Amino acid sequence: MSQLFEDFKKYLHEVNVYDHVTTLLYWDMRTDTPKLGQQDHIDALTEFSTKSFKMSTSPKLGEMLDALSKPEEYNALDETYQFIVHRMKLDFDRNKRIPADFYEAYVREQAESGNAWEAAKNASDFSIFAPHLKKMVEMTKEMTGYTDPGIETYDALLNQFEEGMDSATIDRLFDDLKKELIPLVDKITAKPKPYVPALHSYADPDSQKKIQKLLLDYIGFNWDAGAVGETEHPFTLNFSSKDVRVTNHYYDTEPLFALFSSIHEGGHAIFEQNVNPAYDHTVAGSCRYMGIHESQSRFYENILGRNKNFWIPIYDQLKELLPQLKDVSLDEFYREINCVQNSMIRTDADEVTYCFHIILRYEMEKTIFRENVPVEDLPALWNQKMQEYLKITPQNDAEGILQDMHWSDGSFGYFPSYLLGSIYDGMYLEVLEKDLGSVDTLLADGKIGEITKWLNEKIHRYGSTRTPEEMIDAVCHKPVSAEPLIRYFKKKYTEVYDL
Amino acid sequence: MSQLFEDFKKYLHEVNVYDHVTTLLYWDMRTDTPKLGQQDHIDALTEFSTKSFKMSTSPKLGEMLDALSKPEEYNALDETYQFIVHRMKLDFDRNKRIPADFYEAYVREQAESGNAWEAAKNASDFSIFAPHLKKMVEMTKEMTGYTDPGIETYDALLNQFEEGMDSATIDRLFDDLKKELIPLVDKITAKPKPYVPALHSYADPDSQKKIQKLLLDYIGFNWDAGAVGETEHPFTLNFSSKDVRVTNHYYDTEPLFALFSSIHEGGHAIFEQNVNPAYDHTVAGSCRYMGIHESQSRFYENILGRNKNFWIPIYDQLKELLPQLKDVSLDEFYREINCVQNSMIRTDADEVTYCFHIILRYEMEKTIFRENVPVEDLPALWNQKMQEYLKITPQNDAEGILQDMHWSDGSFGYFPSYLLGSIYDGMYLEVLEKDLGSVDTLLADGKIGEITKWLNEKIHRYGSTRTPEEMIDAVCHKPVSAEPLIRYFKKKYTEVYDL
Numbered sequence: 001m002s003q004l005f006e007d008f009k010k011y012l013h014e015v016n017v018y019d020h021v022t023t024l025l026y027w028d029m030r031t032d033t034p035k036l037g038q039q040d041h042i043d044a045l046t047e048f049s050t051k052s053f054k055m056s057t058s059p060k061l062g063e064m065l066d067a068l069s070k071p072e073e074y075n076a077l078d079e080t081y082q083f084i085v086h087r088m089k090l091d092f093d094r095n096k097r098i099p100a101d102f103y104e105a106y107v108r109e110q111a112e113s114g115n116a117w118e119a120a121k122n123a124s125d126f127s128i129f130a131p132h133l134k135k136m137v138e139m140t141k142e143m144t145g146y147t148d149p150g151i152e153t154y155d156a157l158l159n160q161f162e163e164g165m166d167s168a169t170i171d172r173l174f175d176d177l178k179k180e181l182i183p184l185v186d187k188i189t190a191k192p193k194p195y196v197p198a199l200h201s202y203a204d205p206d207s208q209k210k211i212q213k214l215l216l217d218y219i220g221f222n223w224d225a226g227a228v229g230e231t232e233h234p235f236t237l238n239f240s241s242k243d244v245r246v247t248n249h250y251y252d253t254e255p256l257f258a259l260f261s262s263i264h265e266g267g268h269a270i271f272e273q274n275v276n277p278a279y280d281h282t283v284a285g286s287c288r289y290m291g292i293h294e295s296q297s298r299f300y301e302n303i304l305g306r307n308k309n310f311w312i313p314i315y316d317q318l319k320e321l322l323p324q325l326k327d328v329s330l331d332e333f334y335r336e337i338n339c340v341q342n343s344m345i346r347t348d349a350d351e352v353t354y355c356f357h358i359i360l361r362y363e364m365e366k367t368i369f370r371e372n373v374p375v376e377d378l379p380a381l382w383n384q385k386m387q388e389y390l391k392i393t394p395q396n397d398a399e400g401i402l403q404d405m406h407w408s409d410g411s412f413g414y415f416p417s418y419l420l421g422s423i424y425d426g427m428y429l430e431v432l433e434k435d436l437g438s439v440d441t442l443l444a445d446g447k448i449g450e451i452t453k454w455l456n457e458k459i460h461r462y463g464s465t466r467t468p469e470e471m472i473d474a475v476c477h478k479p480v481s482a483e484p485l486i487r488y489f490k491k492k493y494t495e496v497y498d499l
Numbered sequence: 500m501s502q503l504f505e506d507f508k509k510y511l512h513e514v515n516v517y518d519h520v521t522t523l524l525y526w527d528m529r530t531d532t533p534k535l536g537q538q539d540h541i542d543a544l545t546e547f548s549t550k551s552f553k554m555s556t557s558p559k560l561g562e563m564l565d566a567l568s569k570p571e572e573y574n575a576l577d578e579t580y581q582f583i584v585h586r587m588k589l590d591f592d593r594n595k596r597i598p599a600d601f602y603e604a605y606v607r608e609q610a611e612s613g614n615a616w617e618a619a620k621n622a623s624d625f626s627i628f629a630p631h632l633k634k635m636v637e638m639t640k641e642m643t644g645y646t647d648p649g650i651e652t653y654d655a656l657l658n659q660f661e662e663g664m665d666s667a668t669i670d671r672l673f674d675d676l677k678k679e680l681i682p683l684v685d686k687i688t689a690k691p692k693p694y695v696p697a698l699h700s701y702a703d704p705d706s707q708k709k710i711q712k713l714l715l716d717y718i719g720f721n722w723d724a725g726a727v728g729e730t731e732h733p734f735t736l737n738f739s740s741k742d743v744r745v746t747n748h749y750y751d752t753e754p755l756f757a758l759f760s761s762i763h764e765g766g767h768a769i770f771e772q773n774v775n776p777a778y779d780h781t782v783a784g785s786c787r788y789m790g791i792h793e794s795q796s797r798f799y800e801n802i803l804g805r806n807k808n809f810w811i812p813i814y815d816q817l818k819e820l821l822p823q824l825k826d827v828s829l830d831e832f833y834r835e836i837n838c839v840q841n842s843m844i845r846t847d848a849d850e851v852t853y854c855f856h857i858i859l860r861y862e863m864e865k866t867i868f869r870e871n872v873p874v875e876d877l878p879a880l881w882n883q884k885m886q887e888y889l890k891i892t893p894q895n896d897a898e899g900i901l902q903d904m905h906w907s908d909g910s911f912g913y914f915p916s917y918l919l920g921s922i923y924d925g926m927y928l929e930v931l932e933k934d935l936g937s938v939d940t941l942l943a944d945g946k947i948g949e950i951t952k953w954l955n956e957k958i959h960r961y962g963s964t965r966t967p968e969e970m971i972d973a974v975c976h977k978p979v980s981a982e983p984l985i986r987y988f989k990k991k992y993t994e995v996y997d998l
Contacts (some may be wrong), residue, residue, distance in 0.1 A: 020543050021520040028523055031531075036724045037742025044519050206705040224534045243536025 005081075008064045016281045019038070023239055031247065042111040042383040050104045057096045065089045080284055083465050087283045097146040098163035102442060106139050110409045117408035118232065124398035126379050129408070134375045136410045137368060142409075154369040155440050157413030162291040162420060164469045167366065169480070170416050173423055174359050176482040181355055184489060185340060186354070191497045194335040198324035203255035211255070211321045212248055212262040218314055219266050219300055220452045221246075222273050233405060234261040234345075236268035236297075244272045254336065255322060257348065259303055265421035267300030268293060270452060288464045290414060292471055294421030294461040295428065296455065303425050303488075304353045304451065308334040309443035321356075342390040344399045351422070352489055356389040361404075361415040369412070420468075426485030427476045428459075503572060504580075507563050510554070515780045517551035522738055528610075530728040530746065541610040549603045556595045563679035564588045579783055582964050586782045596645040605638050609908040616736040616907035617731065625878050625895035628907070630903075632873045635909045636867060642909075653868040656912030661790040661919055663968045666865065668979070669915050672922055673858050675981040680854055683988060684839060687851070690996045693834040699824035710820045711747055711761040717813055718765050718799055719951045720745075721772050721830070732904060733760040735767035735796075743771040754821060755836065758849065759800055766799030767792060769951060773959035787963045789913060791970055793920030794927065795954065801850045802924050802987075803950065808942035809831040837995050841889040843898045850921070851988055855888040860903075860914040902941070919967075925984030926975045928956075 025045040033041050055061065066083045067073060113132035120129035133330045138452065141153050147155035158165045187323040195230065212228065231247040246265035251260045271287060279285030287293050304310050309319070311330060340350045346357040363385060367373050373381065380401050382401040383393050394400030432454055433439060442450055458475050472480050493499065524544040532540050554560065566572060576584065612631035619628035621897045640652050647655035654665045656795055730746040737743040745764035749757045761991065770792060771785060778784030786792050803809050810817070810829060825834065839849045845856040862884060866872050872880065872996045881900040882892050892898030905913050932938060941949055957974050971979050992998065 017546050019591050020539060021524070021547070024523055024527055025520070028527065028533075032526075032725050032726045032728065032744070034722065034724055034742055037726075037738060040519060040738060044516050047516050048520070202860065225533045226531050227534065227536075229531065239536060239539060243533055243539065245531065 002073065002076070004064065004067055004076070006018050007114050008068060011061060011064065012282065015052050015055045018048045018055070020239060021050060022048045023237060027229070027237055027245060030231045030235070038115065042108070045111060046104060046108045053095075053098075053103045053107075054100055054336065057092065057098065057100070061088075062092055062096065067093055078284075080278055080465075082146035083284050084282050085306065087464070091283065094147045097149075098143065099146075102139075102142065102146075106143065106410070109135055109139060113410075114405065114408045117402065117405055117423045121398050121402045122366070124396045124402070126397040126402060129402065130375050133378075133407060136407065137375070137412070139367070140410050140412055152273075152370075154366055154413065157365075157369070158416065161414050161417050162289055163409075163467050165291065165416070165420070170362065170420075173480065173482045174355075174362065174416075174419070177419075177423075177486065178359065178433045180486045181352060181489065184424065184493065185352060185356075187499050188340045188493055189342065191499070193341060194332070194339050195330055196328055196336040198328055199242075199256055199333075199336050200253060201324055202253050203322055203324065205250035206250065207321050208250040208255055208258045209248075211318065213488065214314065214317055215259065215262045216246075216266050216269075218448065219263060219402050220270055220305075220449060221266050222270075225273050226269055234265050236265045236272070238269075238272040238286060240285065241273055241275045241277045242280065244269045253347075259322055260305060260337075261347075263305040264297045264301040264429075267297035270300070270455075271296040271460045274456040275463035279463045279465070284465050285463050289468045290417035291424065292459070294418045295424035296459065298351075298418065298421045299425045299455070302422065303429055303439070304448065306338055306351060307439065307443055309440045310448070312444050313446040313448075335496060338492075340493065340497075342392055343393055344386075344390075344392060345403055347403075352493065353390060355419055355422070358391050358415050358419040360385045362419075365412050365415065392494070420480075423480065423482050423485050424468075424490050425474060426483075428455075428470065429488060430484050431476050501572065501575070503563065503566055504576070507567060510560060510563065511781065514551050514554045517547045517554070519738060521547045521551060524726070526736055526744060529730045529734070530722030537614065541607070544610060544736050545603060545607045548606045549599065552594075552597075552602045552606075553599055556591065556597065556599070556727060558812055560587075561591055561595065564591055569826050579777055579964075582783050583781050586963070591781065593646045596648075597642065598645075600636075601641065604925060605642065605909070607733075608634055608638060612909075613904065613907045616901065616904055618902045620878055620897050622734075623901070625896040625901060627820075628669050628901065629874050632877075632906060635906065636874070636911075639909050639911055640868070651869075653912065655866070656864075657915065660913050660916050661788055662966050664790065664915070664919070669861065669919075672981045673854075673861065673915075673918070673980065676854050676922075676985065677858065678919075679932045679985045680851060680988065683992065684841075684855075685997050686998050687839045687992055688841065690998070692840060693831070693838050695827055695831055695835040697827050698755055698832075698835050699752060700823055701752050702821055702823065704749035704751065705791075707749040707754055707757045708747075708760055708786075710817065711818065713813065713816055714758065714761045715745075715765050715768075717947065718788065718803070719769055719948060720765050721769075724772050733764050735764045737768075737769070737771040737785060740772055740774045740776045741779065743768045752913035753847075757834075759804060761876075762804040763796045763800040769799070769954075770795040770959045773955040774962035775960045778962045778964070783964050784962050785845060786968075788967045789916035790923065791958070793917045794837060794923035795918065795920075795958065797850075797920045798924045798927065798954070801921065802928055802938070803837055803942065803947065805850060806938065806942055809947070811943050812945040812947075834995060839992065839996075841891055843889075843891060843893055844902055845960045846902075851992065852889065854918055854921070857887050857918040859884045861918075864911050864914065891939050919979075921968075922981050922984050923971060925982075925987050926971065926977075926980070927954075928987060930957075930975055 011209055022045055025041050025048070029038060029045070053363065065085060065088055068077070069089055074082060074085065109132070113129075113136050117129050120126060139495040142155070144151070144153045144156040148159070151159075156164045156195065158167060158170065216228070225242045226244045226246070229245060229247040232249060234246070234248045236244065236246045246262075246269050248258050248261050248265065271293065275285055276288065303449045311333065315330050315333070338350065340352045342353055346354065349357050360382075364378070364382065368378070372452065379397055379401045386400070387393050406412075429439065432451065436442060436450060438456055439451065442448065459471065462471070466474060473479075524540050524547070528537060528540045528544070564584060568588060573581060573584065608631070612628075612635050615631040616628050619625060639656070639766055643650070643652045643655040647658070656665060657664045657669065665919070687915055707747065715727075724741045725743045726744070727753070728744060728746040728749065731748060733745070733747045735743065735745045745761075745768050747757050747760050747764065755762075774784055774786065807829065810832065814829050814832070839851045841852055842848055845853065848856050859881075863877070863881060866880065867877070878896055878900045886892050905911075928938065931950065935949060935953055936939060938950065941947065958970065961970065965973060968979075971977075
């Protein structure tokens, strides 16, 4: 090992320790930190993020990366470190132009804006959040001006969350979906709606936690490398493949929420737990592509979790933990968890109308960045689009524009990832069934482990080392298309609703 | 404000941020970190502790403290900062002699030894822990050699946890206790033992958590400045007066454990939450004197929590959460929670025989540091002393010498603090009743808030700004004595056991 390479690894370790505690501060702020303790955590978070940022953009790192990129050094590196050096050099060149002062202010505003959003949502008062949203939009524009000069802001944001993605591609995919799904949903909603009152009645939050444990066990979550927490909104976070945390929220009378969140976040977590551990603590570890990431959470949640056969091996156990299911047959349960209806809240939506929730947000974001609509006008625009796509109008901002936290920390351009994930899932499903046979049969036979193993092998272990395009190409051997997802929806719902 | 003073405050802030994340890493390792994630946390903890240590012992800090100690600067400081500068200078002079390498190795060994102790306890196998214990004893000796040259190791340790305390004083106090308590316990154990089977039967851990919430509310825990966690062993930890965390452990069939741990840790927490917030993030904030600290947890747990009148206002609520109490009268409950018996585990012990558990550990520690007994001989010595003081012999090391974690992180000399705390409590109680009238009446009338207010005013708000001796003198106007505690025991148990 050259002295240069040793110095480089030592440097990476130092940056990583800062990132480690930044991750921990974030986790703790959401899970345990009491109200009066938040400010000190924000201060520490800002300080360590800034330290990490400064080290990640320092001339010293730039020199090391330049030197390691020279053939005589580069060729001596193993494949993993070749990827790391290459990837870090790309990131370095993007980030070095961000002024450290601006970055520090940005991190602080992210945290404060997150708190303002929470307060606004609790009070159902958009005006509390509006000035912070305005600030985040401005800071985001300034940020991409540094990182992606010459690229239109929203395209830069899309590319940031799903490398290689742009609005031209997304327009095409989403247009294909709209064309097919609008009539499909019309046909479905003309049919009688399933409704099992038992699934909208009181369920002890402690029992819901036990169900989460059951489901995480079932899908293959590794408890030696994972933990769960309770937060206002479910999320997954990881320190490395050895420590991956999921959270959940338990609504007293809507047990299905925590149940499907368990599977969704569990999907994210199983992905991270199965990344090649040699990539831990480097840019190769973890998966930085949000569409690819969501494809895994949504594969578990929808393709598997909303399949009747998924429940066959565990339905009796579920009934024990959720006594109101006593007289609910698996068929009734299955129809209920696939009840397609126009609804207010994205995270409560069925997998079909979910697409409209995303398309709405995607269009809102394009408007925000391309038409410079004043933030004050956004709630009305939101409501108008809800009427257009979902034929309902929110009664207040909490169930309207304030429902998601993404914009509060500047994650503009993230939303399309969810739907890209589902689009990839349609494609993966067809390949998986070609390789392993019918998913229905595998699930009914209790062989969900074989599906997880296939996903580990084909997708998870690569972490960030394959871009979304490379991943789709390697797994599916064709370019991204919404057709398989549309086929999946049509086949499934024709059956469920007897269309 | 002078430039010097500004630089000093900035420097303190930097050290504090490191301490902040060190505290958080410790919290997380005990509450959420999965098995495979522990090592990265240990690495980060070691790194930040070492950084903080280096800053706390740097020549730069030494120069600032020297300069601030000069009359022209010192006299310009407010009283709080005069204390801080004075106190930091004492600490600096003690700590600057510790080599940074040694400190880093010590912190790492603490964490590793803690894990070894946990494994040893789970396997009930002292030999897993023995080499780590040996190392911790050696490192502790080396440490006090640096911090307290010329002072005998064990006296240095006692002084470290309870400033001003030495083994001559403790010998006197503990001898007084032994003289009176041995015959008292003999008399009590000759009487029939109360036993309420319902209190040793299954209690849903989730209900136990609800009881904890009830009790913390009742005694005045501030949820805006606090949180709870679940750990193998209960503890309290604080970032500042604004973020104080307690943990608990819920045994399926021994609900009294979590119940009294709630009150005990709640007492520690109420102390920290009520320290003058102007002291936050400095050596004035938090209470560094463990005897004084334990006096507050034990005041709530024993003086209040084991008083019948404490339960009068909440016994009905307790019954709802603990259905097995349905047919248990308050009198029966009261006798059960004051059941005096020779038992194996310190943390399960009643308040009287608890004294023997501490005396045993104190004598063990003196032996370890003054007679250099090989660690291999310690389990036998432990068992022999158990027989001598508590008339029982542990069946295995898990219920014997491995029961407490204190030695695993080098906290030798901590144990006497618990009993010093009770000794102080006896003294406080007499003053409090002089000031506020009968504690029985206050509690029965639901006026526990007045007691908490008195403790806030007399003790809590001072944080670390009064040494134990100063505190006892200011509150009780007399030197420390075990007589009040002995009087309290004799009066109470003569009544409970009709002696």
